[in-house]
Amino acid sequence: MEQESFLHRVLKIVKDETAPNVPLIEFRHPKELEDILKDDISISDPVSDQQLEESVRKVLHYSVKTNKPTFKNQLYGGTDPYGLAGTWIAEAFNTSQYTYEVAPVFTLIENKMLNHILKLFGFPDGDGIFSPGGSISMLYAIVAARFKAFPEVKSKGIRNLPEMVMYSSESCHYSIMKAAHWLGLGTESVRLIKSNQCGQMVIEELETALKNDINSNKVPIMVNGTAGTTVLGAIDNLDKIADICAEYGVWMHVDACWGGSLMLSQKFRTKLKGIERANSISWNPHKMAGAPLQCSLFLLKERGLLHEANSAAAQYLFQQDKFYDVRYDTGDKSIQCGRKIDAFKLWMIWKARGDIGLNQMTDYIMELAEFCLETVALRPGFRLVSAPLQCPNVCFWYIPSFMRHQTEDEKWWGLMHKITPKIKEILMTSSRMMVAYSPHKEHKNFFRLAFTFHPKLKEKDIIEMLQAIEDCGEMITIENL
Amino acid sequence: MEQESFLHRVLKIVKDETAPNVPLIEFRHPKELEDILKDDISISDPVSDQQLEESVRKVLHYSVKTNKPTFKNQLYGGTDPYGLAGTWIAEAFNTSQYTYEVAPVFTLIENKMLNHILKLFGFPDGDGIFSPGGSISMLYAIVAARFKAFPEVKSKGIRNLPEMVMYSSESCHYSIMKAAHWLGLGTESVRLIKSNQCGQMVIEELETALKNDINSNKVPIMVNGTAGTTVLGAIDNLDKIADICAEYGVWMHVDACWGGSLMLSQKFRTKLKGIERANSISWNPHKMAGAPLQCSLFLLKERGLLHEANSAAAQYLFQQDKFYDVRYDTGDKSIQCGRKIDAFKLWMIWKARGDIGLNQMTDYIMELAEFCLETVALRPGFRLVSAPLQCPNVCFWYIPSFMRHQTEDEKWWGLMHKITPKIKEILMTSSRMMVAYSPHKEHKNFFRLAFTFHPKLKEKDIIEMLQAIEDCGEMITIENL
Numbered sequence: 001m002e003q004e005s006f007l008h009r010v011l012k013i014v015k016d017e018t019a020p021n022v023p024l025i026e027f028r029h030p031k032e033l034e035d036i037l038k039d040d041i042s043i044s045d046p047v048s049d050q051q052l053e054e055s056v057r058k059v060l061h062y063s064v065k066t067n068k069p070t071f072k073n074q075l076y077g078g079t080d081p082y083g084l085a086g087t088w089i090a091e092a093f094n095t096s097q098y099t100y101e102v103a104p105v106f107t108l109i110e111n112k113m114l115n116h117i118l119k120l121f122g123f124p125d126g127d128g129i130f131s132p133g134g135s136i137s138m139l140y141a142i143v144a145a146r147f148k149a150f151p152e153v154k155s156k157g158i159r160n161l162p163e164m165v166m167y168s169s170e171s172c173h174y175s176i177m178k179a180a181h182w183l184g185l186g187t188e189s190v191r192l193i194k195s196n197q198c199g200q201m202v203i204e205e206l207e208t209a210l211k212n213d214i215n216s217n218k219v220p221i222m223v224n225g226t227a228g229t230t231v232l233g234a235i236d237n238l239d240k241i242a243d244i245c246a247e248y249g250v251w252m253h254v255d256a257c258w259g260g261s262l263m264l265s266q267k268f269r270t271k272l273k274g275i276e277r278a279n280s281i282s283w284n285p286h287k288m289a290g291a292p293l294q295c296s297l298f299l300l301k302e303r304g305l306l307h308e309a310n311s312a313a314a315q316y317l318f319q320q321d322k323f324y325d326v327r328y329d330t331g332d333k334s335i336q337c338g339r340k341i342d343a344f345k346l347w348m349i350w351k352a353r354g355d356i357g358l359n360q361m362t363d364y365i366m367e368l369a370e371f372c373l374e375t376v377a378l379r380p381g382f383r384l385v386s387a388p389l390q391c392p393n394v395c396f397w398y399i400p401s402f403m404r405h406q407t408e409d410e411k412w413w414g415l416m417h418k419i420t421p422k423i424k425e426i427l428m429t430s431s432r433m434m435v436a437y438s439p440h441k442e443h444k445n446f447f448r449l450a451f452t453f454h455p456k457l458k459e460k461d462i463i464e465m466l467q468a469i470e471d472c473g474e475m476i477t478i479e480n481l
Numbered sequence: 482m483e484q485e486s487f488l489h490r491v492l493k494i495v496k497d498e499t500a501p502n503v504p505l506i507e508f509r510h511p512k513e514l515e516d517i518l519k520d521d522i523s524i525s526d527p528v529s530d531q532q533l534e535e536s537v538r539k540v541l542h543y544s545v546k547t548n549k550p551t552f553k554n555q556l557y558g559g560t561d562p563y564g565l566a567g568t569w570i571a572e573a574f575n576t577s578q579y580t581y582e583v584a585p586v587f588t589l590i591e592n593k594m595l596n597h598i599l600k601l602f603g604f605p606d607g608d609g610i611f612s613p614g615g616s617i618s619m620l621y622a623i624v625a626a627r628f629k630a631f632p633e634v635k636s637k638g639i640r641n642l643p644e645m646v647m648y649s650s651e652s653c654h655y656s657i658m659k660a661a662h663w664l665g666l667g668t669e670s671v672r673l674i675k676s677n678q679c680g681q682m683v684i685e686e687l688e689t690a691l692k693n694d695i696n697s698n699k700v701p702i703m704v705n706g707t708a709g710t711t712v713l714g715a716i717d718n719l720d721k722i723a724d725i726c727a728e729y730g731v732w733m734h735v736d737a738c739w740g741g742s743l744m745l746s747q748k749f750r751t752k753l754k755g756i757e758r759a760n761s762i763s764w765n766p767h768k769m770a771g772a773p774l775q776c777s778l779f780l781l782k783e784r785g786l787l788h789e790a791n792s793a794a795a796q797y798l799f800q801q802d803k804f805y806d807v808r809y810d811t812g813d814k815s816i817q818c819g820r821k822i823d824a825f826k827l828w829m830i831w832k833a834r835g836d837i838g839l840n841q842m843t844d845y846i847m848e849l850a851e852f853c854l855e856t857v858a859l860r861p862g863f864r865l866v867s868a869p870l871q872c873p874n875v876c877f878w879y880i881p882s883f884m885r886h887q888t889e890d891e892k893w894w895g896l897m898h899k900i901t902p903k904i905k906e907i908l909m910t911s912s913r914m915m916v917a918y919s920p921h922k923e924h925k926n927f928f929r930l931a932f933t934f935h936p937k938l939k940e941k942d943i944i945e946m947l948q949a950i951e952d953c954g955e956m957i958t959i960e961n962l
Contacts, residue, residue, distance in 0.1 A: 006562060006563060006566050006833075007492065007562055007565060007566050007569070008492065009566075010566050010569045010570060010573075011488065011489065011492065013570065014569075014570060014573040014574075018573070018574075025585075027585070028585070029805050029806065030581060030585070030588075030589070030805060030806050030809045031806075033585055033586065033589060034589060037586065037589065041586075041589055041590055041593050041828075042593070043593065043594075043597055043828065043831040043832050043835065043836075044597075044835055044836055045835045045836075045837075046832075046833060046834050046835030046837060046838050047832055047833065047835075049833070052563075052829070052832055052833050055832065056570065056829070059586045059590070060570070060574065060586075062585060062586045063574055063576070063584070063585065063586050063587065064574075064576065064582075064583055064584070064585070065574075066574065066575050066576055066583070067575065073582065073583055074577065074583065074819075076575070076577065076819070079573075079575045081487060081488055082487060082533075084488060084572060084573060084575075085487050085488050085490075085491050087572045088488070088491045088495075088569050088572060089491060089494065089495060089537065089541070091565060091568045091569060091572065091773050092491075092495040092499070092560075092565060093495075093499075093541065093544055093545075093546075093547065094547050094548065094557070094560045094565075094773050094774055095544070095545065095547055095774075096555065096557065096774055100511060101545075101554065101909070101915070102545055102547070102554055102555065102915075103544070103545070104506075104508070104509070104511070104514055104543060104544065104545070105514065105518065105522075105540045105541075105543045105544050106544065107511075108511070108514060108515060108518065108522055109522055109540070112522050112523070112524065113524075116524055116525075132613035132614075132617070132817065132821075133613075133817045133818060133819050133820070134818060134819070135816060135817050135818045135819075136613070136617075136816070136817065139663065139816075143662075143663055153662070153665070153667065154662045154667065154668060155662075155667050155668045155669050156667045156669060157639070157661070157665050157666045157667025157669070157670055158638075158639065158640060158665040158667075159639060159640060159642075159644060159665075159667075161640075163640060173818070174793040174795040174818075175793075175818060177793045178791060178793050178816055180638075181624075181634070181635045181636075181790075181791075182620065182624055182663070182664060182816060183663060183664060183665050184634070184638050184639040184640075184664050184665020184666065185638045185665065186634065186635065186636050186637045186638025186639075186640075187635060187636045188636050188637060188638070189638055230795075230797055231797050284819075286819070292572050292575050293575055293576075293577055293819055293821055294819060294821060309662075310659060310662075312655040312656075312658045312659050314655040314711075315919055315920055315921075316711055316712050316917065316919035316921075316929075319902070319918070319919070321898075321899070321902050321926075322902065323902065323903075323905075323906040324510050324511060325510065325511050325512075328511045335616060335617070335620075335659055335663060336613065336614045336616050336617065337614060337615060337616045337654070337655075337656060338555075338557070338614050338615070338765075338767070338774055338775060339614070340613075340774055340775060347522075347524065348533070348537070350524040351524050351527075351528055351533055351536065352487075352527060352528065352530070352533050353527050354524065354525055354526045354527030354528075355524075355525050355526075356526075356527060357527050417802075418802070421800070421802050421803065421804065422804075424804075425804040428582070434582070434583075436797065437800070438796055438797035438800070439796055440796075440797075445802070448797075
């Protein structure tokens with residue numbers, strides 16, 4: 001069939017459009033890009049395979065090549081080829097993961113992966129599920145914590161329950177705010193606890209907030225510790241959070257979406273000490289570990305709770321009169337009905353590389369980040385935002401020559417706040433690099449260079465990236481800001 | 482690199498393991514399968530590419546070939562090759578859809594697809610988002626309806642708001658129950674309105690329930706009409722639901738996850754008349770239309786609401802000081818942070834086939850379903866559960882010879898309730914077919930044969946499937962039940 005032959009073209013198209021000589025991005029502003037691609041993007045009338053290929057190639061030409069090591073714009077980048085092979089196979093087998101009958105082997109593989117990872121995180125008797133991203137995992141966590149505290153919430157809702165509150169550091173991911181709205185608690189139910197210079201939650205402030213709330217008859221249902229904040233890569237003191245949660249009887253969740261990958265390393269997992277004392281954990285192997293998007297886990301210490309909280313026992317799907325052992329039908333643990341077999345790509349990676357390969361990969365990522373941090377610390381014009389390294393995030397300003405040796409007053413910082421985005425613009429429009437920037441608390445816009453799966457990345461590439469930042473920084477004048 | 486060469490093997494592996502002579506499934510019970518695949522599934526130690534390929538092939542050997550037309554177990558099956566090509570490319574480009582800078586062309590493509598589909602569904606000025614499945618779309622719908630009624634819910638939560646209630650037919654998808662729990666409303670907030678013989682909501686009962694609730698000071702926030710129930714494929718009278726929603730000022734959502742594909746057909750879209758009067762709609766092109774899992778849309782009539790309800794304005798991602806027009810950063814409409822570029826595979830399908838091709842495909846699916854229904858109606862031993870056809874679901878019992886010409890009392894139906902699953906077991910273990918069964922209201926277990934994207938499926942294949950059911954049904958005796 002002609003249409004199937006298109007599949008044979010995919011590998012060629014992808015190879016051509018991501019070849020080493022292809023730039024990271026050929027940036028065009030939205031309106032301009034709409035003009036350039038008007039005919040290519042248009043639908044309505046069917047096109048031939050050849051026309052389709054031409055349009056697809058143009059689409060990809062103007063798309064970001066997220067696999068390049070100069071893509072440092074997000075907390076992912078660099079896809080493990082085994083993971084990509086896994087996801088291609090998974091897509092071709094187009095399987096939904098709810099019942100054993102539809103996904104017999106994929107169910108066993110999901111169980112295998114969950115058990116292996118649960119052990120790694122210190123929940124040997126735990127339970128878990130693959131979810132479509134860290135924000136959905138945050139919803140799972142709060143739902144589990146709330147259900148544990150008030151099981152009647154499932155049928156009765158929260159209207160007649162006491163006022164519930166949650167705690168997280170002010171440097172945490174924004175998903176807890178979205179979740180608080182969705183779950184009917186409201187964003188005001190989230191206590192954003194101060195974080196220190198390094199981005200870690202100030203534990204004394206947590207305890208004060210807990211006491212205040214308890215004294216005013218509010219019910220703390222969850223403390224969210226972060227292992228790897230989005231910007232600084234901060235890891236909260238999980239052991240101390242665990243102590244407090246134990247003392248006050250509060251559910252402890254750890255958002256380890258970013259930093260959870262450090263558990264793969266014997267050397268660096270100590271940074272997450274205390275995580276094994278949590279009630280639940282979320283981890284996204286699609287970030288540092290190079291699994292294709294999305295590959296996200298939600299783990300719980302207590303087995304059975306996920307099913308009890310989320311099951312709806314749909315008669316048409318989870319029939320109890322099936323001819324096989326229906327305990328292998330795991331789909332009713334999920335908020336989703338149809339669910340992709342995300343475990344498979346992670347299994348491919350793990351099978352090919354083993355614990356040892358993933359350990360090495362993680363150590364290598366941290367080694368590069370450490371090198372980057374040390375280089376930034378010494379390099380003229382660069383200034384670190386925080387040290388020492390927690391997760392492989394290196395945050396810094398580049399101070400162009402014309403800004404140096406001046407009084408760093410409010411006006412000066414106001415300029416720096418504009419300089420960082422301007423450097424990014426020049427980096428991006430010249431296709432040298434895409435790098436994240438952000439303000440954080442009192443700090444004005446700075447760069448965040450985060451390291452992820454890139455076995456080919458070398459120290460000299462890091463020097464080149466810093467050089468690119470410097471080159472672009474030096475192109476700035478007061479006038480063109 | 483050795484590891485990249487594995488990607489070149491994928492197409493060959495997939496082709497071999499899904500070849501026409503490969504059976505639909507080689508069923509093994511869970512424990513047996515665990516034994517067979519013990520070494521293949523195990524991880525920990527890394528394996529060579531050759532060993533990996535061997536294990537992958539074994540995994541796929543025992544997996545269900547969901548692309549075969551004899552896979553009639555779910556409301557999906559049959560992947561459009563253009564959609565698969567799209568998803569392979571999307572996976573290779575590994576892009577997250579939140580900001581224009583990371584996904585410039587994919588953002589334009591998502592906009593294009595949304596606008597085209599919004600027009601198709603009668604929301605020319607509407608808004609929408611791709612979500613990871615119909616159940617998450619249900620969450621979006623309730624969140625939107627609730628926010629519209631009480632915008633303060635975002636910050637304050639629902640504790641101090643009046644008691645909110647929702648309405649849906651008793652034949653609807655279970656996701657509304659899961660959503661009611663998650664969103665803090667509780668499952669008791671869902672009024673399951675009686676459905677008629679054909680599975681459609683009884684509108685008078687809806688109105689009575691609404692009046693009762695209003696009289697007791699409850700606030701109806703949403704009526705969920707279903708366009709294509711999971712089992713019978715029933716389409717609620719959407720125009721009448723719209724009348725009632727207009728009269729009582731209630732948000733109207735239409736769960737068209739299954740039946741929404743009928744909008745692709747000029748002939749059959751009239752079945753969904755009134756859908757254009759809804760406030761929101763969900764549609765899953767990954768079901769009938771053959772897009773690979775997951776491809777799911779949530780559409781709203783009111784532009785801006787999605788952003789207003791869901792935005793958290795994360796400073797590190799949705800900076801307002803970027804150098805391009807940040808109105809193209811659409812990610813803050815989403816509950817997710819990272820989000821797959823699901824629009825792209827649907828765009829590939831639409832671009833290749835056009836409106837006209839999708840129209841033909843839908844008509845052909847309905848034609849086959851109509852043929853199946855007529856055949857079942859006339860074929861000895863078969864009995865329809867309901868007619869006429871709404872969505873392409875054909876529901877029926879097969880009554881083995883030894884059960885015919887008897888008084889159909891409770892005991893007889895008790896046997897039929899066991900016979901249907903038993904036939905399924907034999908069909909599945911002999912690899913002839915996988916077909917869904919379910920009880921529904923007072924009806925004992927029956928088969929649901931639902932038609933989806935399968936351009937190669939012919940009438941003779943349907944006859945063969947019915948023959949398979951008959952053959953397996955005739956193998957049953959009272960003794961082996």
